Amino acid sequence: MTTLxxxxxxxxxxxxxxxxxxxxxxxxxxxxxxIDLAGQNATDEDVxxxxxxxxxxxxxxxxxxxxxxxxxxGDFGTSYSRRQPVAExxxxxxxxxxxxxxxxIVVAVVLGVALGVLATVRPGGVLDRIVGVVSSAGxxxxxxxxxxxxxxxxxxxxxxxxATGYVPLSEGVAPWAAHIVLPAVALAVMPAAExxxxxxxxxLEVLDKDHILTARAKGIPTWRIYTMHVARNxxxxxxxxxxxxxxxxxxxxxxxxxxxxxxGLGTLTIDSVLGRDIPTILGIVALAAxxxxxxxxxxxxxYRFIDPRxxxxxxx
Amino acid sequence: xxxxxxxxxxxxLEARGLTxxxxxxxxxxxxxxxxxxxxxxxxxxxxxxxxxSGKSVTSLAITGLTEYTGGRIVAGSVRLGGTDVLALxxxxxxxxxxxxxxxxxxxxxxxxxxxxxxxxxxxxxVRRHRGGSRxxxxxxxxxxxxxxxxxxxxxxxxxxxxxxxxxxxxxxMIAMALACEPSVLIADEPTTALDxxxxxxxxxxxxxxxxxxxxxxxxxxxDLGVASGTCDRIAVMYCGQIVEEGPTAxxxxxxxxxxxxxxxxxxxxxxxxxxxDPIPGSVPPPDEIPPGxxxxxxxxxxxxGVCDTEVIDxxxxxxxxxxxxxxxxxxxxxxx
Amino acid sequence: MSLHDEKTAFAAVPExxxxxATEESPRAEKGPRTDTSMVATTVRALCRDRVTLCALVFLxxxxxxxxxxxxxxxxxxxTLNLRNALVSPNAEFWLGTDDLGRDQFSRLVDATRVTMLAxxxxxxxxxxxxxxxxxxxxxxxxxxxxxxxxxxxxLMSVPALLLAVAVxxxxxxGLTxxxxxxxxxxxxxxxxxxxxxxxxxxxxxxxxxxxxxxCRPLRIMFVHVLRNTFPPVLVQISLLFGIAMIAEANLxxxxxxxxxxxxxxxxxxxxxxxxxxxxxxxxxAPGLAIALTVLAFSQxxxxxxxxxxxxxxxx
Numbered sequence: 001m002t003t004l005x006x007x008x009x010x011x012x013x014x015x016x017x018x019x020x021x022x023x024x025x026x027x028x029x030x031x032x033x034x035i036d037l038a039g040q041n042a043t044d045e046d047v048x049x050x051x052x053x054x055x056x057x058x059x060x061x062x063x064x065x066x067x068x069x070x071x072x073x074g075d076f077g078t079s080y081s082r083r084q085p086v087a088e089x090x091x092x093x094x095x096x097x098x099x100x101x102x103x104x105i106v107v108a109v110v111l112g113v114a115l116g117v118l119a120t121v122r123p124g125g126v127l128d129r130i131v132g133v134v135s136s137a138g139x140x141x142x143x144x145x146x147x148x149x150x151x152x153x154x155x156x157x158x159x160x161x162x163a164t165g166y167v168p169l170s171e172g173v174a175p176w177a178a179h180i181v182l183p184a185v186a187l188a189v190m191p192a193a194e195x196x197x198x199x200x201x202x203x204l205e206v207l208d209k210d211h212i213l214t215a216r217a218k219g220i221p222t223w224r225i226y227t228m229h230v231a232r233n234x235x236x237x238x239x240x241x242x243x244x245x246x247x248x249x250x251x252x253x254x255x256x257x258x259x260x261x262x263x264g265l266g267t268l269t270i271d272s273v274l275g276r277d278i279p280t281i282l283g284i285v286a287l288a289a290x291x292x293x294x295x296x297x298x299x300x301x302x303y304r305f306i307d308p309r310x311x312x313x314x315x316x
Numbered sequence: 317x318x319x320x321x322x323x324x325x326x327x328x329l330e331a332r333g334l335t336x337x338x339x340x341x342x343x344x345x346x347x348x349x350x351x352x353x354x355x356x357x358x359x360x361x362x363x364x365x366x367x368x369s370g371k372s373v374t375s376l377a378i379t380g381l382t383e384y385t386g387g388r389i390v391a392g393s394v395r396l397g398g399t400d401v402l403a404l405x406x407x408x409x410x411x412x413x414x415x416x417x418x419x420x421x422x423x424x425x426x427x428x429x430x431x432x433x434x435x436x437x438x439x440x441x442v443r444r445h446r447g448g449s450r451x452x453x454x455x456x457x458x459x460x461x462x463x464x465x466x467x468x469x470x471x472x473x474x475x476x477x478x479x480x481x482x483x484x485x486x487x488x489m490i491a492m493a494l495a496c497e498p499s500v501l502i503a504d505e506p507t508t509a510l511d512x513x514x515x516x517x518x519x520x521x522x523x524x525x526x527x528x529x530x531x532x533x534x535x536x537x538x539d540l541g542v543a544s545g546t547c548d549r550i551a552v553m554y555c556g557q558i559v560e561e562g563p564t565a566x567x568x569x570x571x572x573x574x575x576x577x578x579x580x581x582x583x584x585x586x587x588x589x590x591x592x593d594p595i596p597g598s599v600p601p602p603d604e605i606p607p608g609x610x611x612x613x614x615x616x617x618x619x620x621g622v623c624d625t626e627v628i629d630x631x632x633x634x635x636x637x638x639x640x641x642x643x644x645x646x647x648x649x650x651x652x
Numbered sequence: 653m654s655l656h657d658e659k660t661a662f663a664a665v666p667e668x669x670x671x672x673a674t675e676e677s678p679r680a681e682k683g684p685r686t687d688t689s690m691v692a693t694t695v696r697a698l699c700r701d702r703v704t705l706c707a708l709v710f711l712x713x714x715x716x717x718x719x720x721x722x723x724x725x726x727x728x729x730x731t732l733n734l735r736n737a738l739v740s741p742n743a744e745f746w747l748g749t750d751d752l753g754r755d756q757f758s759r760l761v762d763a764t765r766v767t768m769l770a771x772x773x774x775x776x777x778x779x780x781x782x783x784x785x786x787x788x789x790x791x792x793x794x795x796x797x798x799x800x801x802x803x804x805x806x807l808m809s810v811p812a813l814l815l816a817v818a819v820x821x822x823x824x825x826g827l828t829x830x831x832x833x834x835x836x837x838x839x840x841x842x843x844x845x846x847x848x849x850x851x852x853x854x855x856x857x858x859x860x861x862x863x864x865x866x867c868r869p870l871r872i873m874f875v876h877v878l879r880n881t882f883p884p885v886l887v888q889i890s891l892l893f894g895i896a897m898i899a900e901a902n903l904x905x906x907x908x909x910x911x912x913x914x915x916x917x918x919x920x921x922x923x924x925x926x927x928x929x930x931x932x933x934x935x936x937a938p939g940l941a942i943a944l945t946v947l948a949f950s951q952x953x954x955x956x957x958x959x960x961x962x963x964x965x966x967x
Contacts, residue, residue, distance in 0.1 A: 209426070210421060210423055210426040210427045211426065211427055211428055211429045211430070212384075213381065213384060213385070213421070213427070214419075214421065214427045214428065214429075214489075214492075215429070216381055216384055216410075216413070217379060217381060217413055217414065217418075217419040217421075217493075218413065218414035218440070218441045218444065218492070219409075219410040219411060219412065219413035219414035219415060219441075219444055219445065220410070220414075220440065220441075220444060221407075221410055221444075228429075228432065228440070229429050229432075232431040232432075233429070233430065233431055306431075307430075307431050
């Protein structure tokens with residue numbers, strides 16, 4: 001299983017690379033967290049004390065090593081601004097972002113692929129052009145603007161859905177769903193539009209191939225041509241794009257959470273960046289790197305599932 | 317090598333006035349213009365022509381598949397055992413394709429779904445038209461693979477097309493096309509992309525299966541040699557029209573249309589040494605069809621005022637022969 | 653010989669003379685054309701499509717506004733006038749005012765230049781980084797290509813926004829730095845296109861032929877490669893402009909982009925958000941400005957794509 005072996009080798013390397021780079025960037029940043037944290041009226045001794053507390057008096061590499069070894073034991077350090085263990089902090093904000101992201105992914109995939117396929121049934125026809133316009137619009141609109149628009153229409157005008165906030169699943173599916181719908185849709189519009197375009201392109205390319213004509217000559221009905229003869233062959237490019245879009249979608253949660261006032265990892269990221277809360281930033285970066293790597297792994301694995309030929313060669 | 321007299325046997329397929337257009341507005345072209353074809357049970361008809369003659373489009377038009385390649389059938393009918401195939405809705409047509417007409421194409425490895433086992437693809441056709449369980453369909457697939465002489469058929473049925481060579485892949489295509497025992501098989505340049513020795517074997521297989529299954533075969537090819545080897549009758553196409561047809565032996569020996577004679581002169585044949593004589597000039601592009609006889613700019617028998625003014629019709633001259641020439645040549649005037 | 657051959661390309665040579673095809677013949681290879689004719693053909697092809705033409709005109713208009721607008725508009729975009737805060741659009745304030753009483757119309761015009769420059773910066777950075785590296789990677793191949801390729805893949809998987817946020821965290825907010833970060837994140841797409849085009853040209857037979865008659869390989873590469881990479885890079889650039897504008901909007905919305913009192917379309921949207929319940933109308937003008945401009949860029953990108961012959965693109 002060369003894919004697995006490749007991933008197992010590259011994952012730790014990439015992880016180290018990413019976290020080290022971020023660590024270096026933070027260390028190179030102007031300003032001194034110790035001074036910020038010690039407060040306005042701190043004396044030099046106070047600052048020195050805070051610095052020792054935070055371990056900032058050690059050398060750069062030692063600091064990184066300490067952090068890294070902490071990671072292996074699950075200790076991501078303590079947040080500068082909130083005096084809370086980073087791991088705990090991140091865990092508390094995980095559920096909203098996860099809900100948002102997963103629902104948005106599902107919506108984007110279902111909507112995007114469906115629209116893309118519909119557009120191929122009669123290329124150049126009415127449906128195709130509508131899908132084209134809609135997907136162009138979807139790509140051109142900033143996600144937060146779509147969010148604001150949705151709030152204006154559904155929450156303010158029609159009063160059907162709440163405008164802000166997040167309700168955990170534990171408090172019931174209905175309230176959770178009501179609060180997650182608008183933000184998830186706002187987040188999903190752009191990836192859905194991109195996916196629709198890519199699906200359309202990929203499917204049209206496959207439909208042009210000789211083996212589809214053979215299937216028609218065999219009298220295979222259209223629906224089956226799509227499911228058995230197009231899907232697997234068009235799948236690989238679509239899944240590749242999907243992987244990239246999902247990674248980007250995670251970036252979009254930052255903005256959407258701000259718009260909808262959701263206390264998730266997105267807003268945590270912004271707060272910690274603006275507040276120079278380095279341990280938290282590192283923790284989030286580590287998590288993000290891990291997630292991206294997992295996504296890539298899933299995409300790679302799905303290649304083998306979709307197209308049996310890739311078993312014999314490295315996925316393109 | 318004719319197994320049947322040209323006038324016996326039931327007619328299984330009859331195309332009349334087939335006309336296909338591509339493009340729109342000022343860019344409309346007619347690669348097929350008023351083509352008539354007739355296939356009798358158990359006979360092999362060779363449709364011969366250069367690239368650009370419209371022969372492949374004709375084969376697609378017969379099955380109504382031109383709609384998937386951007387063409388429109390603007391005139392004509394195709395009667396298959398009493399039904400006009402072209403008058404059916406696509407859904408009705410899909411019930412006939414594969415069941416009553418089978419088709420194989422030029423690039424066998426590209427014409428198979430790369431992500432599906434060959435057995436699966438054959439079984440798919442069987443289940444589509446005959447229903448039945450997966451097991452039965454698979455068994456039939458293996459049986460057909462065996463019939464086309466794929467060694468170790470039961471195991472190889474599980475394999476993907478990429479592990480088959482060109483010749484093997486074409487056998488798979490033949491197996492798939494004949495799996496539901498159609499009465500007609502359309503073979504569009506089945507051996508053009510194959511090596512010479514493989515070519516011969518595949519044609520041999522085709523002839524054998526044709527005989528065993530009593531299938532009428534429409535063989536499309538640019539190679540007169542291939543056609544002469546196995547076909548009972550030949551129809552020569554040029555610029556979207558049939559310009560000559562008749563029993564193979566007769567056409568080869570007594571070609572009447574100058575174009576056919578030109579093709580014969582340009583075809584290497586065993587026992588005939590000397591130079592090959594290419595036909596001067598080139599096939600006109602689809603938007604620059606010459607008036608009158610379409611071949612006249614390249615014809616050594618060109619008679620101004622006669623050949624370049626009015627449309628020349630296909631004239632039937634009896635005994636299954638026909639040609640589209642104002643002064644057809646008999647064997648006496650030109651040596652072949 | 654496929655069905656396409658029948659339709660489109662009648663053989664010039666009688667079939668009897670040709671060797672039997674063992675593969676579908678490739679589309680007629682077009683060697684490098686002269687630069688002027690290529691530019692002329694492209695422009696002409698672009699203008700043929702009405703929608704693309706509209707997009708070009710619209711972009712021209714936006715550029716005009718960016719350059720000339722601030723000089724023409726009467727009201728100062730930064731004048732505070734708290735008595736006129738959050739006024740709905742009327743005859744005096746065409747697009748209304750924000751919470752500080754500033755005229756939104758003049759702010760929109762002023763912001764046009766800022767936004768366009770920001771997008772331009774991001775695209776320039778991406779080309780400056782991606783083009784040479786792509787050339788090197790595609791030309792030399794081997795280890796260099798492997799290393800650069802991996803770095804590229806790693807960069808591609810970083811969500812653009814997060815990287816920009818990280819850079820801002822280090823350097824501090826500011827449109828120039830954040831758009832630089834965006835440009836860095838965009839460079840992999842340019843890199844990939846240039847690398848692909850370079851590799852394709854490198855294996856072209858006419859390059860071998862030219863080398864065989866004595867042309868210096870570096871010169872061949874330079875001339876031919878640039879000519880061949882130009883069209884797809886141009887397509888990508890027009891698409892990137894649109895994406896850069898959205899990125900700027902996102903960054904300014906988060907407060908990581910322009911610094912007040914300077915306005916960009918994104919920061920105007922932030923103001924709209926902050927005053928969402930009191931003055932919901934504020935979100936429309938800047939939002940539409942962004943949407944229409946991005947649409948125009950993507951339409952031009954698609955038009956360019958068809959004009960340079962790649963008809964199987966995503967549209």
